[in-house]
Amino acid sequence: MDTDQKSCGAVVYRYHNEKLEILFIRTKRGNWSFPKGRMDPLETEVMTAIREIKEETGYSVSLEIGFRNEVPTIPVNKPGFCNSRSIVFFLANVRGGTFHPQLSEIREQAWVPATRESGSLINFLPDRQVYFNALDYLSLKYNTIETK
Numbered sequence: 731m732d733t734d735q736k737s738c739g740a741v742v743y744r745y746h747n748e749k750l751e752i753l754f755i756r757t758k759r760g761n762w763s764f765p766k767g768r769m770d771p772l773e774t775e776v777m778t779a780i781r782e783i784k785e786e787t788g789y790s791v792s793l794e795i796g797f798r799n800e801v802p803t804i805p806v807n808k809p810g811f812c813n814s815r816s817i818v819f820f821l822a823n824v825r826g827g828t829f830h831p832q833l834s835e836i837r838e839q840a841w842v843p844a845t846r847e848s849g850s851l852i853n854f855l856p857d858r859q860v861y862f863n864a865l866d867y868l869s870l871k872y873n874t875i876e877t878k
Contacts, residue, residue: 738778739766740822741864750844761853788830791822801856
């Protein structure tokens with residue numbers, strides 16, 4: 731088995747009632763994070779991120795050019811799982827669709843205000859840092875996000 735695998739996903743955002751919101755998903759293990767999944771053979775990182783978001787949430791998205799964060803994942807010591815895996819996160823804007831969770835992966839979703847305080851919901855610290863990086867990026871792009 732290959733000891734290195736990569737997953738890709740995105741911090742997904744939308745404007746709703748003139749407010750910027752970020753999509754948090756609760757995994758079947760109960761952790762809040764972002765949609766993501768493993769790359770298929772011959773896929774690019776971008777292709778994987780777009781596919782995984784659609785599969786896990788039902789949303790169609792467009793990715794922001796210029797935002798890419800790569801983080802390590804938590805080591806897993808189980809047969810069939812690799813111990814060295816990274817996750818590439820992009821930033822994605824919802825373009826359409828309605829929430830249809832992939833029940834084998836997702837328990838629920840929450841659209842949260844794009845504030846630093848919302849980051850406290852994210853369990854895995856590298857994912858939380860990706861969230862903060864996404865807020866900083868969006869703040870520069872739209873000059874609308876709380877940055878305290």
